[in-house]
Amino acid sequence: MDEQTVFASIDNYTKGGVEITGKDEPWRYLFSNMFEVTSNSQPWERIVVAKNLEFTIEATRAEGESPWYTCAHDETALLMQGAMEVHFIKPGDTSALPPEDKEGAVRLSGEPQGAKMGHIVASRGHLTLLPAGAAYQFRADGLAMILIQSVLGDESIEKWAEICQH
Amino acid sequence: MSTAIKDIADNTPINTTAHSESAPDPHNGYRKYAIGGFSFERDEYFARIKSPTGTHVVDIENFLRSMMRDVAWGFFYGWVNFDEVIGTVNHYGSVDLYMGTYNSAYREAGTDYTERFDSQNLLACFKSMLKDWTNTGFDPFAAPLETGTARGPKNGNNDAAVDFQRELADRFVTLPGDSEIRTDERGFPVNRQFSDVSQEEPEIHAEPGFEGEIAAFNLFKYLSRSPVTWNPSIVSIVKNSAYCPTSEEHILPIDHGNDRVEWFIQLSDEISWRVGDKDSGAPRAVVTMKAGDVSCMPADIRHKGFSPKRSMLLVWENLTPGLEKRYESGELPPVPAEF
Known part of the structure; x- marks a missing residue:
């Protein structure tokens, strides 16, 4: 029998949920669906869907070209829907980089000067390293959705009451 | 006693x-x-x-x-x-x-x-x-x-x-000296229930001098070739944040009682989690997760998963040392965000 693996997308997802069977409350599970979250987001907003102290997983609706970002620490990008390219530049002017202890992604004012490091062509299920100290830009021709493993920072948006079951 | x-x-x-x-x-x-x-x-x-x-x-x-x-x-x-x-x-x-x-x-x-x-x-x-x-x-x-x-x-x-050893990346799978992708040659055939999962790897176009600095791999392919169930690997580390994906089928053989918060991100298919009180085992909730769902497991519960078909689950852990004592003392609340 051929198996069918069920993936989801912004246009095609079915949400589960929390049922209380004892002394508990649904909100404590911070339950959301990443595709529902990004269906209600603006492109490139980074909505925090999971948080563990300072660490985050942020859901991003990807359409067109993103701003350029950089980060003092590694991040990763898991493409959950669509296709994208990720372009990397090693900034030549290190004074433009965030300090080493800065957490989370930093949006740059434009494409930075520096050496081109290369690019990655990704499709659904591909996990890309966004290495510390590199500048990067996402490019998606169609609608795509990215989960970013990062740290709470200036670009992180928390709106738990809007996205979670309660 | x-x-x-x-x-x-x-x-x-x-x-x-x-x-x-x-x-x-x-x-x-x-x-x-x-x-x-x-x-x-x-x-x-x-x-x-x-x-x-x-x-x-x-x-x-x-x-x-x-x-x-x-x-x-x-x-x-x-x-x-x-x-x-x-x-x-x-x-x-x-x-x-x-x-x-x-x-x-x-x-x-x-x-x-x-x-x-x-x-x-x-x-x-x-x-x-x-x-x-x-x-x-x-x-x-x-x-x-x-x-x-x-x-x-x-x-x-x-x-x-x-003696099976799970694979634990130090930083990111495919970086030089780190964990490798899963292939037939390495003894990781595609599981029978993931035969429809794309096996295409991302294209990596590194400029001269930057080979080994940019990296990507097909995580869904990696999971489709997992030979075990309910046994997370580590594929990426950001400071103390660890992505621990795993493939699941049938029943998690233990009830895991949390000494810290962990998170589940359902990448494919469906898992139901039976949640109980950590100390007494009394029922508290059932969490049904379908593809794209995200849920935390608070630090004061125990949980057991049921996966009717092989599914892909991203378990997300915080490896910061000493967390168990900070939760136990009450310094940290059992739920990682409030609203």
């Missing part, structure tokens, strides 16, 4: 005596084991665990599946409940082995028992037992539809299965 949970304090004495094991039983061929006040023996169907306060009998296949996870994970984070009666609590250097301590009926009856061991000694006992009690053809890491039986008299062993 009847022990209230609050009495199991950090100054509990640690038993540092190694385990003992018998010669093979002349009738069924299995060895018997003892460590501290506990003893373990198996017959053709069951494992029998005895403590100074009582006896507990467990289906042998369930017992071996539970013990396999406890051994492979080095006692994991917090509580590994083999079932509603026995299990371990990791104190990171020492470990509690208990009978009924996290079951309110046992505690009320005063029949609970806990003993703390040096972690390496208890691990050595469990490893030896696992090797001796696992017969040829039975893989405790495999889904029930993918393996034979552990039942019956002693019939060889399956060291290759019980």
Whole structure:
């Protein structure tokens, strides 16, 4: 029998949920669906869907070209829907980089000067390293959705009451 | 010894005596084991665990599946409940082995028992037992539809299965010197239930001089080739944030009691989680997760997963040292965000 693996997308997802069977409350599970979250987001907003102290997983609706970002620490990008390219530049002017202890992604004012490091062509299920100290830009021709493993920072948006079951 | 949970304090004495094991039983061929006040023996169907306060009998296949996870994970984070009666609590250097301590009926009856061991000694006992009690053809890491039986008299062993090591990336899979992708050549064929998952890897166009600095791989392909169930690997580390994806099928063989918050991100298919109170086991919630769903497991619960088809789950852990003490002391709330 051929198996069918069920993936989801912004246009095609079915949400589960929390049922209380004892002394508990649904909100404590911070339950959301990443595709529902990004269906209600603006492109490139980074909505925090999971948080563990300072660490985050942020859901991003990807359409067109993103701003350029950089980060003092590694991040990763898991493409959950669509296709994208990720372009990397090693900034030549290190004074433009965030300090080493800065957490989370930093949006740059434009494409930075520096050496081109290369690019990655990704499709659904591909996990890309966004290495510390590199500048990067996402490019998606169609609608795509990215989960970013990062740290709470200036670009992180928390709106738990809007996205979670309660 | 009847022990209230609050009495199991950090100054509990640690038993540092190694385990003992018998010669093979002349009738069924299995060895018997003892460590501290506990003893373990198996017959053709069951494992029998005895403590100074009582006896507990467990289906042998369930017992071996539970013990396999406890051994492979080095006692994991917090509580590994083999079932509603026995299990371990990791104190990171020492470990509690208990009978009924996290079951309110046992505690009320005063029949609970806990003993703390040096972690390496208890691990050595469990490893030896696992090797001796696992017969040829039975893989405790495999889904029930993918393996034979552990039942019956002693019939060889399956060291290759019980010695399986999960892959732990230091930074990111495919970086030079780090974990590798899974391929046929490495002995990771596509699982029967993921035959439709794309096997295409991303294109990596590195400029000269930057090879090995930019990296990407197909995580869904990686998971489609996982040879085990309920056994997370690590594929990326951001500071102390670890992506621990895993493929799941049938039932998580333990009830994991959290000593910290962890998160589940359902990448494909569906898993239902039965959630109970960490201390008593009383039911609290059922969390049904479908593809794209995200849910935390608070630091004050235990959970057990049910996956009707092989599914892809991203387990997300915080590896910051000492977190268990910060949650236990109340410094950190059991839920990581409030609204």
